[in-house]
Amino acid sequence: MEQKKFDPNSIIGFALIFGILIWIIYNNQPDPKAIEAEKAQKELVLKATKAKELNDKAVADATVAVATTGDSTQLAKLEKTLGNFAYSATLPSAKEGYTTIENELVKLKIANKGGYIVEATLKNFERFKKGSGELVELVKNNNxxxxxxxxxxxxxxxxxxxxxxxxxxxxxxxxxxxxxxxxxxxxxxxxxxxxxxxxxxxxxxxxxxxxxxxxxxxxxxxxxxxxxxxxxxxxxxxxxxxxxxxxxxxxxxxxxxxxxxxxxxxxxxxxxxxxxxxxxxxxxxxxxxxxxxxxxxxxxxxxxxxxxxxxxxxxxxxxxxxxxxxxxxxxxxxxxxxxxxxxxxxxxxxxxxxxSLGWGIFGWINKFIFIPLFGFLSSYIAYGIAIIIFTILIKIAMSPITFKSFLSQAKMKVLRPEIAELGEKFKKDPMKKQQETMKLYNKAGVNPMAGCIPALIQLPFMYASFQFFPSAFELRQKSFLWADDLSSFDEVIKLPFHIPFYGDHISLFPVLAAIAIFFYMKMTSGDQQMAAPQQEGMPDMAKMMKIMIYVSPIMMLFFFNSYGAGLSLYNFISNLITIGIMIVIKRYFIDSDKIHAQIQENKLKEPKKQGKFQRKLQEVMEQQEALKAQQKKK
CATH class of the missing domain: 2.70.98 (Beta-galactosidase; Chain A, domain 5)
Incomplete structure (x- = not known):
């Protein structure tokens, strides 16, 4: 077998290959600066991710640029965007999380993000109705x-x-x-x-x-x-x-x-x-x-x-x-x-x-009469009973004014035949008729405004009640009879359809209040028509009263159907008591024969000194009469 000889060309080849490998490895070795830049880039991207909400668009654009190109301009832009408040994003405690603080009345949940209250729960109040189990939450679900x-x-x-x-x-x-x-x-x-x-x-x-x-x-x-x-x-x-x-x-x-x-x-x-x-x-x-x-x-x-x-x-x-x-x-x-x-x-x-308790006198009535009185009553008895007793006390306190109003109507009713006689006598001279009518009132000792003034005095109390009951927090979710919440409507029938301006239910207390006001107006309309003489050129009061007898209860039904049951209960009891007071006054305190005799006796006496209003009205009439006479002469 022939012995192989040493080949120098092979050695040279291996040396060249080895040298090329060394050169490749050396030239592909990572640059320490590049490694640091990449590390910094990743840190900035991480910061951007944590604090991206600082400026959504700018951070998003810069992050994309950093991730794809490593553009130093974009890196600088990202640093600027993060700014000083990026410090918060790097804190271990500055991250998603919540802190809850609470006492016997409220429970508050505060978020790390934004630092604001994201839940505010009232621990002693329920939504919609008592027993619902759903607490009132004023703040929740990003509202x-x-x-x-x-x-x-x-x-x-x-x-x-x-x-x-x-x-x-x-x-x-x-x-x-x-x-x-x-x-x-x-x-x-x-x-x-x-x-x-x-x-x-x-x-x-x-x-x-x-x-x-x-x-x-x-x-x-x-x-x-x-x-x-x-x-x-x-x-x-x-x-x-x-x-x-x-x-x-x-x-x-x-x-x-x-x-x-x-x-x-x-x-x-x-x-x-x-x-x-x-x-x-x-x-x-x-x-x-x-x-x-x-x-x-x-x-x-x-x-x-x-x-x-x-x-x-x-x-x-x-x-x-x-x-x-x-x-x-x-x-x-x-x-x-x-x-x-x-x-x-x-x-x-x-x-x-x-x-909202009303302005001026309405607010004073609520603050100094209604709130203290109802607060006292409701602290001892159930709220529904408290409303009834509250209404009775208010109506009793107002009964002297009611009595004066009915007495004035009775006097006007007695004088009506004589007023009608004057109307016929001076049919062609309305001004003279007015003057003679005023003289008759003065001689008889009757003030035609006496029936209006008591009614005007009662109006502030009626308006105050419209402000008081809707604002009475203590009525919320308090039941009485069929009403499970005196601060809301007392639904007894749910309708399968919706009636415009009325609703999709029937509340019973407004129905009772409407019936009471119907009978009250029915009973009083006759006396008012008899008491108030018909004036020429004025609308027919009899027809207007007949219309109002039916319109007022209907308005009551529509207006109060979705109102709080407490207010409807108050109006029902109020009208009921007024009817009772009116019957008692008419039966036991007002005698038409005695009133007529007293008026005739007053006529024989020296006429009372006219009040400022009557005197002023008389002067105006006399001036108009004189002006009319001058125009006739011309």
Whole structure:
């Protein structure tokens, strides 16, 4: 066998191959700078993912550019977009999460994202009806939002609702204090501080900043945006919506409101509280430092009560937050609780003014008569019985005025034959007839206005009741007879169809009230027609009264069918008592023969000195008579 010899060409070949491999490996070795850049790129993308809500479009665009091209320009843009508040996104505690604070009355859930209350539950009240098991929740399922628009020193706008706050919960005795901080650095932050005391619907809320004067543009106020879609909590959404509106205090104690129409706006100056008032529950933001120029907006969400059954109104407020020495410092409070007169008044911050009790004398009657009297009665007896006794006491107190009104009608009825005689005698001279009629009234000692004045005195009490009962929180979900809720309608029959302006049910108390008012008007219409002489050129009063006898009860049926049963019960008992008082007065206190004898006796006496009104009326008539005589001579 031939022995192989050493081949130098093979050695050279292997050497060349080895050298090429070394060269390839060396040239493909990762650049340390590139590794660092890639690492930084990944960190920035991670930051962008965590804090992408800061500026959705800019972050999204920059992230895509970084991930695909690694463009340094886009990296710089991303860094700028993240800005100082990206610090919060890197905190271990600044992430998705919630903190709950509660006392015996309210339960609040605050989210890290946005730092705002995302759930506010009233622990002692149920929706719709007693026993439903569903608690009243004023805030839930993103129906509310609180946001501060942060304008940075490089003219970027950040929204706190999209940023993560760091929560810290502590206790000061029995008080729970929750600090929510949005950090731009270790010692630079925006803070929301919540303070909840035991047995209190009011929650302390401080909004302040620290060390942000170099980060934020402090040359103009920031915009605090607060919105809420009010949930339906009562049986009748249309009735609840009627009393759902924005109230606000401004300019040192003035109270005003917005929200009665489909869309309403208001721009109060120096506002000290904004109240999103629902019929029986309210969410109120109070501040010790007034908001200089607030903008409030209310939108009606109930266009069709058969379809729109979840929300009543959409409320929005834009409130300016002014800087003091380059920082924010606002001492504020939240109220989540019942729209109850006594509860709100106890805070002594003018909050009871959000309850509509009527203006002027109507409000005084409610505050100083109706509320104390009904509050006293209802503290000892059931609410339905309390309404009945309350009505009886009011009608008894008004009975002297009722008596004077009936007495005046009786006197006018006795004089009617003589008035008719004067009418026939001076048929061709209406002015003379009026003068002689006034002389007859004066001689007989009868004041034709005496029947009107008592009725006018009773009107404020009637109107006050229309304000009092719908606002009486204590009637909510209190039952009486067939009514399971005196604050809502007392449905006894559910209709398979909807009647315009009436509804899809029949409430019994309005039916009873309509029957009572029918008989009352039937009994009084005859006396009024007999008492009031027919004047030439005036409508036929007899026909008008006949029409009103039937129109008034029908109006009562339609108007009160969806109103609270408490008000309908009051009107039913009120008319019933009035009928009883009228029967007693007519039977035992008014004798037509005695009245006639007294009038004839008065005629023989020296006529009474005319009152100012009668004298003025007489002078006007004489002037008109003289003017008429002059015109005839011409």
């Amino acid at each position: 509310a939002n609180l946001n501060v628009q942060l304008l940075t020193s490089d003219n970027r706008t950040l929204n706190t609702k999209d940023l993560y706050f760091e929560p810290t919960l502590t206790k000061n005795g029995e008080d729970q204090i929750l600090s929510m901080k949005l950090k731009a650095g270790p010692n630079e932050f925006l803070e929301y501080k919540y303070a909840l005391k035991p047995n209190d619907y009011m929650i302390g809320f401080d909004l302040r900043s620290q060390g942000l004067n170099k980060v934020l543009n402090t040359s103009k106020p920031l915009d605090l945006e607060w919105s809420l879609k009010s949930y339906r909590n009562e049986k009748s959404i249309s009735y609840e919506n009627r009393y759902t509106e924005i109230y606000f205090e401004h300019e040192g104690g003035k109270i005003d409101y917005a929200g009665l129409g489909s869309n309403d706006e208001a721009s109060p100056e120096k506002a000290t509280y904004i109240a999103y008032k629902q019929h029986f529950f309210s969410t109120i933001l109070l501040t010790k430092t007034p908001f200089e120029n607030a903008k409030l907006h209310s939108t009606n969400l109930v266009n069709d009560e058969k379809i729109d059954t979840t929300f009543t109104k959409q409320f929005k407020s834009n409130l300016p937050l002014a800087f003091t020495n380059g920082e924010l410092d606002y001492k504020m409070s939240w109220y989540f609780g019942p729209t109850d007169y006594k509860t709100l008044k106890a805070y002594d911050q003018n909050l009871d003014k959000i309850i």
